[in-house]
Amino acid sequence: MTDHTPTPRSEEPEDIQKRNFIKGLTAALLGFLTLGLSLPFVSYLIPASNEGADRKFIKVPNFSAIPVGKPTKMTFEDLDVQAFIRSQVVYDVWVIKHSDTQATVYSPLCPHLNCRYTFINNQFNCPCHGSLFDENGKVIGGPSPRPLDTLAYKIESGELYVQWKLFKAGIPQKVEA
Numbered sequence: 001m002t003d004h005t006p007t008p009r010s011e012e013p014e015d016i017q018k019r020n021f022i023k024g025l026t027a028a029l030l031g032f033l034t035l036g037l038s039l040p041f042v043s044y045l046i047p048a049s050n051e052g053a054d055r056k057f058i059k060v061p062n063f064s065a066i067p068v069g070k071p072t073k074m075t076f077e078d079l080d081v082q083a084f085i086r087s088q089v090v091y092d093v094w095v096i097k098h099s100d101t102q103a104t105v106y107s108p109l110c111p112h113l114n115c116r117y118t119f120i121n122n123q124f125n126c127p128c129h130g131s132l133f134d135e136n137g138k139v140i141g142g143p144s145p146r147p148l149d150t151l152a153y154k155i156e157s158g159e160l161y162v163q164w165k166l167f168k169a170g171i172p173q174k175v176e177a
């Protein structure tokens, strides 16, 4: 009886080359995909470069232009580096200028649950749950468990520099987050 089963054709060197090329390409694509997907996770695990005890002072432009005694919301930018990801971040603070060399700088986040507050009718007013603070940052109404959080600052050659920090919300003590 004749055997009609097709005999497998022996692989040509070109076939082997093609197969190896496809294998290599697939491995490279998978590698890129894995790297791309894992970067955000890795960057989450590594703290931002401006965190830690040696946190720097960042310049807040236009200090000389703001009026004395009037709470003024000011913004500044800084480069945030998380692992391999670099991004420009805009921060805001409330500044009360007392003189060309003295100021009070408040974190813009309400100590209750971190909402941003505003300054209306000579009070700092949080829209989320109604906390009220006077210009000294003291709680005069609402659920905030502590006064507004001040930030460290320095003034050099008429320029204001602020040390940005986050604090834990919802507790009576001012504790860095």
Ligand code: FES
Pocket: 110, 111, 112, 113, 114, 115, 126, 127, 128, 129, 130, 131, 142, 143, 144
């Ligand atoms: S977050 Fe400001 S009162 Fe709740």
